[in-house]
Amino acid sequence: MTEAEPNRRAFLTRMGLFGVLAGAAVAVPVAAHAGSSGGTVPSLVLDLVRPALNTVSRQTYNALTVFAVPGQDEYSTRQGTPRSEPGAIEARATDFMLHALDNFVPFPDELARPIAGTLAAGLGGVPITLSGGLLGLDLSAVDSLGGAVDALLANDEVLPLSMVVALLLNSLALRVNPLSATGVLQSPFARLTYAEKAKAFSLLEGGDSTLVGAADSDVPEPLRETVSGLSGYVGGSLLTFSAFSTYSEWAVFSTGTRSVTGVPVGWRISDHDPGVLDGWDDLRGYYQNRKAVAA
Amino acid sequence: MRDVIVIGAGGCGPVVAKELAAHGLDVLLLEGGPRHANPRQEWSLLExxxxxxxxxxxxxGPQDRSKPAWYRELPQNSFLWQVAGVGGTTQHYFGNCPRAYPGVFSGYAGADRGNYDVGHLFPFGYSDLVPYYEWVEATLPVSTAPMGTKETVYFRGCETLGIPVQTTKTTKGPSYRPQENAILPPGGHAGLTTDRSKLVFPLSTGCTFCGHCIQGCMQPISVPRNLTARRSTDNSYVPMGLTANAWSPQGKAVTLVTDSMVTKIHTGLVDGRLSATGVTWRDNGTGEQHREDARVVVLAGGAVESPRLWLNSGLPNPNDWVGRGFTDHYLDLVCGVFDDEVGNSKGPHSSARCDFPGYGALQNVGIGPAIQALAMTSSDSGIRGQYTNGRGLTGNWDGATGRLAATELKDVLLHGVDRILNVVTLTDDDVRPDNRITLSAMPADENGPVPKVRMDQRGRSTRSVRNREFLARKAVDLLRGAGAKKVYRMDLAPLMMHVHSTMRMGVSETNSVLDANAESRAVKRLFVADNSALPNSIGGPNPTLTSQALATRTAEKIFRNYFGGDPWVTTGAPVVSTDQRITRRMAELGL
Structure with a gap:
């Protein structure tokens, strides 16, 4: 048995509770999260946990966006699809994704907390780097991805949707490849190959019953399918939003002038020329010279 | 008290408002989103x-772009493309104006009459609607589209399909043709130059082939609003409504209030019957609530917002069909990759089509790189070469259906976005009761519970699936005939742009909300005039013209039944929306 195996087995056991927890939380908004120690964590420790989790989140989205549009960066290399042209990283697609997820979909705490708590329970075996050891603090309870999330939840911190989605992608990464729990970078999802990321997406899109299917089982309309529906929507949107942002002008757009400050990465890739924006010399006449039709 | 309050200044509300204002009624037109009064100062034309x-x-969303957009719950992998503001989704539409197929109307006697959504026909005949089609076609106006490079390629493919060219407004059988569209034809230098100094009105008139229909039309440079090339209602019907007293002898200008979301329709007993009596709206900027009463209320918020407002208003829903029967043309996308440039990102987005009555339609779609990438990463079939999500359809296209991602997507786009020709299927999609709008359990916004849009992609009818498969294969044949070297079929997840029939009119009281006059069966003096009033997906053709024709008919019904007036469409002559009296009056008003 590998070192990761006990963690994986524990994780899968806990994941089975996901749907029940999520469903119950809607009916009982103050539902306790799973895996919490219940105690508060010193604010100094939280100050260490937050940036560490943000690092994991950013790395997860870096790994996600190059899954849609790989480039010259280390994330593309790690997934096995290095390219000689720029891609999502150069187009700052991660920033686009974080903003889009955290501002578009309202994500009530009643859903966020139990989902994050359940996901955290399976991420206890994923170490993260905290620098507080130098301060003499005992960080043993929070030096894993799961422990860090638990610490936030125990202190009533709001978890944005982007963080929960990052946890979900990392949870899926562990299911696809348990060995992704450790290694370079901070995010298990970022340690996957392209094919492994695709496998993670197949689980997400397939409405995998272990993960989300049970969430709908005991809730009436209009709540029915809210959790699994959100999962399906987000699962479908992750790739489309990543691709859209990379191939758009977003990263070099100036709101002041309503124009681009340079050539967008996506335009260079696709050889797109917007011309003068106000017109093209592309008129090719009328088909069969017909300019009007009968009733 | 107003004569009429119209809720929504999208594709159809302004039609009712303009028609009734032209006949002297006092009309208040309420719009939840902004009016883009100065597109040249507000728009970039970037994706x-x-x-x-x-x-x-x-x-x-509201006018203030720093405020959150309006969230709508989509409980499935899908994309709902709504646009608020004066003009609604016509602000980004392609201007295409085909008529519905005669087979979707009652009384159709063609040999293929069993080949349509026969359980959900229009409650009147095609010939009944023809005068209203003609009226709207003359008003917008509608004309035959010219070609850009991509249309020359598209027609090269059409010529290999063994179907004739359609040279009539009415579609009578399988055929191909240039679009009949609501885009003013290019004149002067338009379409012939990239010199901005010549792309100024009136050196250029009509469509300049800029390639940005979906980002809003403001061409040519310095054009008066009602002479703007693409005839979205903010450029056509709304200017007519705002100037009705300038071009109609008995006209009374419409009162337009924007950035104001209607949150409730009020009812009471009028002549002993439950009737609409007025509305409450909320000013998005100040949060203030306003209420006005009216003799007639017209609901025209769109196929998602209209049922949402109905449900939020607590109006009767005796047969439970409010919000049900949602159809969306079950879009699919087929992309051909060519060796040479085909002009994907230039010219009007779609100036060519094929029609296959009983199945639906095809049209070309030209787009820029971001929306191209978005479209090629949207699928219900997983990721090509990796997983199929239980589908991964095979046919006359290359490989299996599915998203392109990473290396494959990049290589296609590196070949050049202008070397891609897209063909979209507009499927004759059956009304299904379980595809519907309900109220979401997710957090309400400032206007009340938000809509939840349920579209069961895997639960489409056997006929809808048959139609889409037929059309996708025709699209591939077309692209190969045109010379495509590789053809991808996406098997799109629901891409909800043509959305209809959620407040459907119908023959039967058991499965429709509206009667044959588009008046609510349950609440008198309450009419619906948007795509939601359509009884079905009209066979596949783009819906706006048909909804505008129906809205014109509805305006006549309102005028006759509640204001004692005479109908005008069969006896009168329409004023075209480019009329110089409208131009002058808009300038006087500073609009």
């Missing part, structure tokens, strides 16, 4: 700035 769901200038 993300225009279409970002969160803060694009053509989004579903």
């Amino acid at each position: 993300n700035d225009a279409s970002h769901l969160l803060n694009g200038y053509l989004r579903a």
